Amino acid sequence: MERPQPRFPEPDTQPFYEATKTHRLTYQSCNSCGTVVFFPRSHCTSCGSRDLAWRDSRGEGTIYTFSVVRLNRHPAFAPLGPYAVAYVDLDEGFRILTNIVGVNDPTTGVSVGQRVRVDWQDQESGIALPLFRPA
């Protein structure tokens, strides 16, 4: 079973997921005050301006925190075995919720402060999910 998917129409996050189809990790910044806005919205969370620019991230960052899920009854996750959920701070200044992949044992191979790089997981619908692996 596939993971829960983002659902559309949802105008705030639609451009973000459109960009994932070509494996581009995007975020917004305010043209009025410079604030980085993430998750995507149609206004700046610092000044209320609606003049936001979409930018491409290099996809590199640092694990801010994480947990290794040992028990999830959801059918998409139940068979996975332990997996890591994390907040990653991208170098451009935004924080994303994601999974850490590409480690043999997430219970020992993931740590706060670890450098990671985006790793795209293509979905049936054509979008891709930005997961991260050790850089």
Add this chain to the structure above:
Amino acid sequence: MVSQKREAAIVGIYEYPKRRAPGVTALQIKAECAARALADAGLSWRDVDALYDAQDGAGMSGLGLSEYFGFKPNVIDTTAVGGSSYEFHAAHARRAIISGKAKVALLTYGSTAHSDSRAIGTGGGGMGGGAPSPLDNMQSPYGMTLIANYAMVAQRHMYQYGTTSEQLARISVATRAHAVRNPEAVQAMIDLGYQGTGEISVNDVLDSRMIADPLHLLECCMVSDGGGAVVIASPEVARDCRTKPVWILGSGEATKYSENNGDLTISAAAQSGPQAFGEAGVTAAEMDIAMIYDSFTITVLVMLEDLGFCKKGEGGRFVSEQRLHFKSPLKPALNTDGGGLSSNHPGMRGLFLLIEAARQMRGESTSQVEGARLAVAHGNGGMLATSHTGGTIILARD
């Protein structure tokens, strides 16, 4: 202690005694608890002129609940901010009473989370029904369970301050020590299939199954059925009630959410706490009782810090000292009813924080602190790592 205004008081309380209640609805629990809390106060069904509801029972709850109960309230407040809703309601009720809009406010809660077999802590996370939302779209693909959400705060707290699982476990140990003295809590643990219902040690907690690193099973609250009611009244009404008034001296309300470059180890309590203590003219150090929402051990640790019981980052050391137990000479006694960890957690525990704090002020707790005069009830709603609310209420006896 500065002189405090006594403008609204908790005069009636009732906690639904069962934690497994098959065949009963949330609305029925709310109505039964309402009647019993009013009777506790010596007030009648017809005295209620302000209705508070967190939308846990009837649809269009302000209207639906009025009709179901048979009330025609002058004040309706359906603030629904998760488990802290009842601290928000108590704050709003006090303001409505002070403004003269209400004299008798009723807060009720009912839930059949256990009988509905809701996997609150270990469900997929963010599996939205209803309309698509931006936040859901950014979170639901990643399998963050509710427990993992709180665990991420614990992980960061450990990284940032050196907090240990052994320190966190002490919160479970103290809470369980109180639960074994509370017959309803003991019955709850039996009814919900706890493997042991006696006191536990730090090692018991550390040896229990890891659910979401670094949180173990015995650091997680139960999922029960249950409910309760609280009646808050004006000083004029309180004077004629059959119970001793428990005064609401101050309140604070706040939100907190994940932000770019934000510090996840700081909760909404850092904003709501100073408001409440400032208004009450008291400090955390003066609190005999701390009723703090123990969804998980880390919730309590973070909120003890944010409420000012100790400095940020020193919570681990603070709970390791011989305190939290109701007989400890060091304040505060924590969650003296057994908490959400070991007594009652049907999903939104905030109401029980007010109820047990009021019991302590009335001298009626099963783990009564001798001479307790001041209590803080701090509710937490939503999810600690993503977005949550904090509601702080300061209570005092005469």
